[in-house]
Amino acid sequence: MPEIKELVKGLADKHGRTRESLLPILQGIISEERFISDAAMTEVARELDMSAALVYGTATFYSFLDTKPRGKYVIRVCRTITCDMKGKKQIVKTLEDLLKVNVGETTKDNKFTLLETNCLGWCHKGPAMLINDEAYTELTEEKVSEIIGDYMKNK
Amino acid sequence: MPDKKLKRVDLIFSEDCGYKDVLAESLKMSNEKILQEILDSGLRGRGGAGFPTGLKWKFTSQEPGDEKYVVCNADEGEPGTFKDREILSRVPLKVFGGMAVCGKVIGAKHGYIYLRGEYQFLKADLEKALDEFHASLKESGFDFQIHILMGSGAYICGEESALFESMEGKRGEPRNKPPYPTIAGFRSKPTVINNVETLVYSFMICRIGAKKFQELGTADSRGSKVFSISGDTPIAGIYELELGMSLEDFVEEFGDGDTKAVQVGGAAGFCVPRKKFKDTIIGFEGVPTGGSMMLFNSSRSMYNVLKNYVEFFEEESCGQCTPCRVGCQQLKKGIEAVKKGDKSAHYLETLQKLAETMKVTSKCGLGQSVANSFSSIVDNFKEEMIY
Ligand SMILES: Cc1cc2nc3c(=O)[nH]c(=O)nc-3n(C[C@H](O)[C@H](O)[C@H](O)COP(=O)(O)O)c2cc1C
Ligand code: SF4
Numbered sequence A: 001m002p003e004i005k006e007l008v009k010g011l012a013d014k015h016g017r018t019r020e021s022l023l024p025i026l027q028g029i030i031s032e033e034r035f036i037s038d039a040a041m042t043e044v045a046r047e048l049d050m051s052a053a054l055v056y057g058t059a060t061f062y063s064f065l066d067t068k069p070r071g072k073y074v075i076r077v078c079r080t081i082t083c084d085m086k087g088k089k090q091i092v093k094t095l096e097d098l099l100k101v102n103v104g105e106t107t108k109d110n111k112f113t114l115l116e117t118n119c120l121g122w123c124h125k126g127p128a129m130l131i132n133d134e135a136y137t138e139l140t141e142e143k144v145s146e147i148i149g150d151y152m153k154n155k
Numbered sequence B: 001m002p003d004k005k006l007k008r009v010d011l012i013f014s015e016d017c018g019y020k021d022v023l024a025e026s027l028k029m030s031n032e033k034i035l036q037e038i039l040d041s042g043l044r045g046r047g048g049a050g051f052p053t054g055l056k057w058k059f060t061s062q063e064p065g066d067e068k069y070v071v072c073n074a075d076e077g078e079p080g081t082f083k084d085r086e087i088l089s090r091v092p093l094k095v096f097g098g099m100a101v102c103g104k105v106i107g108a109k110h111g112y113i114y115l116r117g118e119y120q121f122l123k124a125d126l127e128k129a130l131d132e133f134h135a136s137l138k139e140s141g142f143d144f145q146i147h148i149l150m151g152s153g154a155y156i157c158g159e160e161s162a163l164f165e166s167m168e169g170k171r172g173e174p175r176n177k178p179p180y181p182t183i184a185g186f187r188s189k190p191t192v193i194n195n196v197e198t199l200v201y202s203f204m205i206c207r208i209g210a211k212k213f214q215e216l217g218t219a220d221s222r223g224s225k226v227f228s229i230s231g232d233t234p235i236a237g238i239y240e241l242e243l244g245m246s247l248e249d250f251v252e253e254f255g256d257g258d259t260k261a262v263q264v265g266g267a268a269g270f271c272v273p274r275k276k277f278k279d280t281i282i283g284f285e286g287v288p289t290g291g292s293m294m295l296f297n298s299s300r301s302m303y304n305v306l307k308n309y310v311e312f313f314e315e316e317s318c319g320q321c322t323p324c325r326v327g328c329q330q331l332k333k334g335i336e337a338v339k340k341g342d343k344s345a346h347y348l349e350t351l352q353k354l355a356e357t358m359k360v361t362s363k364c365g366l367g368q369s370v371a372n373s374f375s376s377i378v379d380n381f382k383e384e385m386i387y
């Protein structure tokens, strides 16, 4: 996969080729590809001259460094207690209905992946979710429909 | 008995601070003088553990060598905490100022901000503010650089030694202690690691002086603190309050009139039931908190609250040591079994013993603190665990 090779090389040029460069490089892959494929991990290992097992071991430690295929937009709904109290379950259900997937799954067109995550740091404005790096707060069913509708149409 | 009343304070977010002047003046002060001010102020870390900030800086300044680091802990993962995000977005220059002053005192040329991945959206603005800050530093002739490193969704990386591991590009697994960061932190070099809020207070103490700061709070808990208030409250949000108030006063101000319990200090903290509000002081002499205050009214099931916390720990445990890894799983299974009736109510005592064992045998603060919420919720709301 030539694109992955290019991407990894570019990231290594930017962040360096030491052990300390590993996380920034993996994070760079995520922001381009949304997940780190086996091919990408092998390529990082080659570029940084370390074992693929080490790259794998590091990547799988972090919940945002997904190693399974993900959609273009990764939705992470906060499941921690105060968001839960403010109606997180209904928000997840609305998302499941809109996207026609269950939590943990990716839409057929590979556009959205629906996940849950722990406290996002917006507890006073729950329920909250992230779509990639963007935070959305004080969610209601209507608001979620609007946001997702916008992503479906315009992104 | 608490003698302090609830009082709002405005040190952290006050815009009038003129960070440039404070920075220039602090950088002219002698290291001894700054250290003395921070020590005299009585400031203790705002990230949870409450270690005296002046001592931390002093120990690190006494270490030999010229490769030392200042690290700002912006991992803010404790459920119910969101004040560091607000501080970083509203007064980033004060955070940087605190880092630079610390760098001067301990003899560090580089500072790092470890920002949780959930706050990636803050990074661009922070970098812009950093450009301005580095220009001011240049004017003052002080050689110090701040870098931003990102986390990737792991609560355990807020634990200082796990955070260093992560900065070094490794799995965020806590190290054995000692050695402490003041001797061997980032890259095994002497390091001061402070919470975002601690750094701003340090900077403000350089401005207002130890005496003014000391006038606030109590003997054990000097000064004020930023609280993140959420749950069943009509006025959820961020408030800076003087330390030492009773939980009763707090609930009077922030509750919805029907508060049955307050979780003080997040999932790693303690649950205080209504009957103890009066006698509970918020601060190091009572129930300490990194700022997380979650209010629950009588419509809430404390079983659901506890289950949510235990699931949080089970998922965020790094898995390195057995008491924590297996303990969290067993606690979760255990409370579910009691609730379903598969186990008798007595089994809760067995689980509490397990939580106590985790407290003494776990390697880091995560496993050690599970018992805090577990036992305080089970003790105070036993019926809700069973029926
Ligand atoms: C599991 C765990 C998570 C932690 N998370 C954070 C955090 O997100 N932010 C923070 O400032 N301190 C956190 N701490 C505390 C740090 O280890 C450390 O004590 C703190 O950053 C020191 O700064 P302070 O003295 O200014 O409070 C955590 C500790 C543990 C055990
Ligand atoms: S106590 Fe838990 S989080 Fe801490 S080192 Fe052990 S397994 Fe990891």
Ligand code: FES
Pocket: A078, A079, A080, A081, A082, A083, A084, A118, A119, A120, A121, A122, A123, A126, A128, B079, B080, B081
């Ligand atoms: S509990 Fe959902 S953002 Fe904190």
